Amino acid sequence: MILQWETNMADIRSYMINKGYEEYKNAKHLSEEESKKDPENEPFKSMYKAREILCRMRDAISGINAEGDDELLKKFLVAGLDVKIGVNHVETEELGVGEEHLSKVLKDIEEFKLNKLACNIYQEALNNLGILWSHRGEFGLDEAVRFLEASENLYNDFKHKVGGAPYSLEELFRPEGEDADQNEHERNSNFENTYTHSTFYLAQAYVGKGDKELSAKYCHQTLLRQLESGVYNPLEWAVNAASLSQYYLTVDDYQMARHCLASASYILQEAVSKQVDKQESELSNDEEKDNIARRKADISRCWGKYGLSLLESSKEFSIMNLIGHLDRTDLVGLNKKKPAEANHNADKDTNPTPEASSNDITENTGNLDKDTARFKLELTDIEEKVQARFIKDFSEAKEVFLFVQKCLNEAKEYYAKDSYCNDYVEVSQDHSKAFKLLACFEVDQDRQCKMHKRRVDLLTKLLEELNPQHYLYVCRQLMYELADTYTMMLDIKMNMHQEAGQSSTRHAIKKINLLVSQSIKHYMDYINSLKNGQPTLPTELEESDIRPALVAYFCMGNLYSKFICPDTELKIQNVRKSLECFQFISDYCKTDPRGQAAVANELHICEEMIELLPKKIEQIRIDPNFG
Structure with missing residues (x-):
C-alpha cells in the first residue's frame, strides 16, 4: 500500500530524493549484478525482486499529484520505469507482458519523443520492441525492422531538428549533483551508443530476412560506430x-x-x-x-x-x-554495359x-x-x-x-x-x-597433374582416418571429391596422350586406365554408401541424394568409354557398363519424377546414348578398331 505522504504531500522531486533514487539503484543492482549469482533452480530470483521494486516505484510516482513541468517529469519517469519493467519481463521470458509495457511507452510519450527528457526513453522502447520481435522467429522480422527503423529515424530527426543529445534514461533516475561530471559529451555518447544498438540489431534482422546487402550495410556501420566510440x-x-x-x-x-x-x-x-x-x-x-x-x-x-x-x-x-x-x-x-561502351570508357582516366x-x-x-x-x-x-x-x-x-x-x-x-x-x-x-x-x-600439364595428385593424397588420407559410421555425410563428400579429382587428372592425361599421338607410351596408357578405374571406384563407393547395407539402392532416394547419385552414374557412364584397351571383348564390356549407367538413370527417372527435374539436361543425353551404344557394340564386333 502506498503511503499517504507519498501520494498527496510530496512532489515528484521530494519522492525521488527521499526514496526513488535509492530504490532504482537497488533494482539496477539486482538486475545487473545479483542476477548473475542466482541458483539454477531459481534463475530469475533477482530479476523478480527488481521488478517488484520498479513496479512499486511506478505506482508511487503515478499516485503523486503534479502540475506544469512536474507533470511532464512524472510522465517521463513513469515511461522510463515502464521501459525497465518491459525489459525485465522480456529477460524473464514473458514476451507478451513485456511487449505491453513497451508499447504503452510509445503511446504515452509519442507527442514528446523529440523532447530532451523523453527522446532516449522512446528510443530504448523502440529498440527493445525490435529485439523482442526478432526473438519471435521469421514471422516477427518485419515488425522488428519496423521498430528498429523507427529508432533510426528518431535518431536522425533529433540530430537535425533539435540538435545536441537527449538526457539518458539512466540520468533521470540519478540524483542531481551525483556524477557531476555528467555533461553534454556523455549524453551524446549515450545517444550515439543507443543508436549503435539500433544498427546492430538491424543488421541481425536483415540477416534473418535474407537481405545480405542491407545486413552488411548496417553491420559495417555498427563496426565503424563502435570503433569511433571506443x-x-x-x-x-x-x-x-x-x-x-x-x-x-x-x-x-x-x-x-x-x-x-x-x-x-x-x-x-x-x-x-x-x-x-x-x-x-x-x-x-x-x-x-x-x-x-x-x-x-x-x-x-x-x-x-x-x-x-x-x-x-x-x-x-x-x-x-x-x-x-x-x-x-x-x-x-x-x-x-555493351563491350563497345566498356572499350570507350577504357580511354578515360575515371572509371577504368x-x-x-x-x-x-x-x-x-x-x-x-x-x-x-x-x-x-x-x-x-x-x-x-x-x-x-x-x-x-x-x-x-x-x-x-x-x-x-x-x-x-x-x-x-x-x-x-x-x-x-x-x-x-x-x-x-x-x-x-x-x-x-x-x-x-x-x-604445364604435367605439373597440373601433380597438383591434383596432392589433392588426392590429402583427401585419401582424410577419408581413411574417418569412421564412416560417425561421419557418413563427410565421407560421402570426400568420395565424390576424390572421384572428381581423378577425373580432372584423367582429362589432363588424355589430352597429353592425344597430343603425343603415336609416340604415346604404354605407361601413359596404363596411367589413363588407372585414373579411369580410380574415378569409377570412388563414384561407386559413394553409390554404395547410399544403399544402407542393402544390395541395391532404394527405389526412392532422399531428396538431397537424387542429383548427386544420378550424376555419379552419368559420370561413370562417360568414364567407361575412356578406357584404352585393344581387346574386343573388353571394349564391348566397357560399352555395356556405360550403357547400364545411362539406363539406370533413365529407369530411375521413370519411377521417380523428382529425378527428371534433378537431371533434366543429363537425362536427354542418356536417352541418346541408350539408343546409340547398342549400335556401337555391333560396330565394334564388325571392326575391333572402331571406337
Missing part, C-alpha cells in the same frame, strides 16, 4: 569484421574484404594483449584463452576463404576475358574497365562511401601480405596459394582432427580447393 569488445569486433569480409567477397569487392580482415587481425591483437595483461595479473582463465585461440583460427579461416575467392574470381575473369564477354559491371553487379586495367577490382561498399567506410586503423603492413587485385599469372597465383596454405595451417592448429573433426575436414577441403585453383594458372 565502446566494443575487441574479440567480438574482430570476429564480426572478419565475418563481414565474407559478404564483400560475394560482390567481388576484394579491397574492402581485405580491409575488413586486416582490421579484424589488428583488433584481435588488442584482445591478445589484454589476455597477456590478465595473465600477468593472474586473472586470465582457460576458457578465455580457448576463446581467443578459437577466434584467431576463425579469422585465419576467413583469410583463407579470401584467398580462395580471389583465385577463383581471377580464374573466371581470365576465362571470360579470353572469350571477350567480360566488362567491369560483370564484377561489381552494376548495370551491364578491366580491359584498361585487368588487375583493378572496384570497391563496392553499397550505400557506404568508400572513404568513410574504411576503419581508422594503421593496416598497411597487414594488407600488404596479400594482393586485392585480380591475379595475372602463375607467379601471383602461387603467392596467393602460399598465403592461403599458411592461413589454413594456422586454423588447423586449433581445429585439430581429434577435437573438431567437422571443422578440420572443412579446412582440409579448402586446402584441396587451393591446389585445384592453383592448377588453373599452371600451363
Whole structure:
C-alpha cells in the first residue's frame, strides 16, 4: 500500500530524493549484478525482486499529484520505469507482458519523443520492441525492422531538428549533483551508443530476412560506430569484421574484404594483449584463452576463404576475358554495359574497365562511401601480405596459394582432427580447393597433374582416418571429391596422350586406365554408401541424394568409354557398363519424377546414348578398331 505522504504531500522531486533514487539503484543492482549469482533452480530470483521494486516505484510516482513541468517529469519517469519493467519481463521470458509495457511507452510519450527528457526513453522502447520481435522467429522480422527503423529515424530527426543529445534514461533516475561530471559529451555518447544498438540489431534482422546487402550495410556501420566510440569488445569486433569480409567477397569487392580482415587481425591483437595483461595479473582463465585461440583460427579461416575467392574470381575473369564477354559491371553487379561502351570508357582516366586495367577490382561498399567506410586503423603492413587485385599469372597465383596454405595451417592448429573433426575436414577441403585453383594458372600439364595428385593424397588420407559410421555425410563428400579429382587428372592425361599421338607410351596408357578405374571406384563407393547395407539402392532416394547419385552414374557412364584397351571383348564390356549407367538413370527417372527435374539436361543425353551404344557394340564386333 502506498503511503499517504507519498501520494498527496510530496512532489515528484521530494519522492525521488527521499526514496526513488535509492530504490532504482537497488533494482539496477539486482538486475545487473545479483542476477548473475542466482541458483539454477531459481534463475530469475533477482530479476523478480527488481521488478517488484520498479513496479512499486511506478505506482508511487503515478499516485503523486503534479502540475506544469512536474507533470511532464512524472510522465517521463513513469515511461522510463515502464521501459525497465518491459525489459525485465522480456529477460524473464514473458514476451507478451513485456511487449505491453513497451508499447504503452510509445503511446504515452509519442507527442514528446523529440523532447530532451523523453527522446532516449522512446528510443530504448523502440529498440527493445525490435529485439523482442526478432526473438519471435521469421514471422516477427518485419515488425522488428519496423521498430528498429523507427529508432533510426528518431535518431536522425533529433540530430537535425533539435540538435545536441537527449538526457539518458539512466540520468533521470540519478540524483542531481551525483556524477557531476555528467555533461553534454556523455549524453551524446549515450545517444550515439543507443543508436549503435539500433544498427546492430538491424543488421541481425536483415540477416534473418535474407537481405545480405542491407545486413552488411548496417553491420559495417555498427563496426565503424563502435570503433569511433571506443565502446566494443575487441574479440567480438574482430570476429564480426572478419565475418563481414565474407559478404564483400560475394560482390567481388576484394579491397574492402581485405580491409575488413586486416582490421579484424589488428583488433584481435588488442584482445591478445589484454589476455597477456590478465595473465600477468593472474586473472586470465582457460576458457578465455580457448576463446581467443578459437577466434584467431576463425579469422585465419576467413583469410583463407579470401584467398580462395580471389583465385577463383581471377580464374573466371581470365576465362571470360579470353572469350571477350567480360566488362567491369560483370564484377561489381552494376548495370551491364555493351563491350563497345566498356572499350570507350577504357580511354578515360575515371572509371577504368578491366580491359584498361585487368588487375583493378572496384570497391563496392553499397550505400557506404568508400572513404568513410574504411576503419581508422594503421593496416598497411597487414594488407600488404596479400594482393586485392585480380591475379595475372602463375607467379601471383602461387603467392596467393602460399598465403592461403599458411592461413589454413594456422586454423588447423586449433581445429585439430581429434577435437573438431567437422571443422578440420572443412579446412582440409579448402586446402584441396587451393591446389585445384592453383592448377588453373599452371600451363604445364604435367605439373597440373601433380597438383591434383596432392589433392588426392590429402583427401585419401582424410577419408581413411574417418569412421564412416560417425561421419557418413563427410565421407560421402570426400568420395565424390576424390572421384572428381581423378577425373580432372584423367582429362589432363588424355589430352597429353592425344597430343603425343603415336609416340604415346604404354605407361601413359596404363596411367589413363588407372585414373579411369580410380574415378569409377570412388563414384561407386559413394553409390554404395547410399544403399544402407542393402544390395541395391532404394527405389526412392532422399531428396538431397537424387542429383548427386544420378550424376555419379552419368559420370561413370562417360568414364567407361575412356578406357584404352585393344581387346574386343573388353571394349564391348566397357560399352555395356556405360550403357547400364545411362539406363539406370533413365529407369530411375521413370519411377521417380523428382529425378527428371534433378537431371533434366543429363537425362536427354542418356536417352541418346541408350539408343546409340547398342549400335556401337555391333560396330565394334564388325571392326575391333572402331571406337
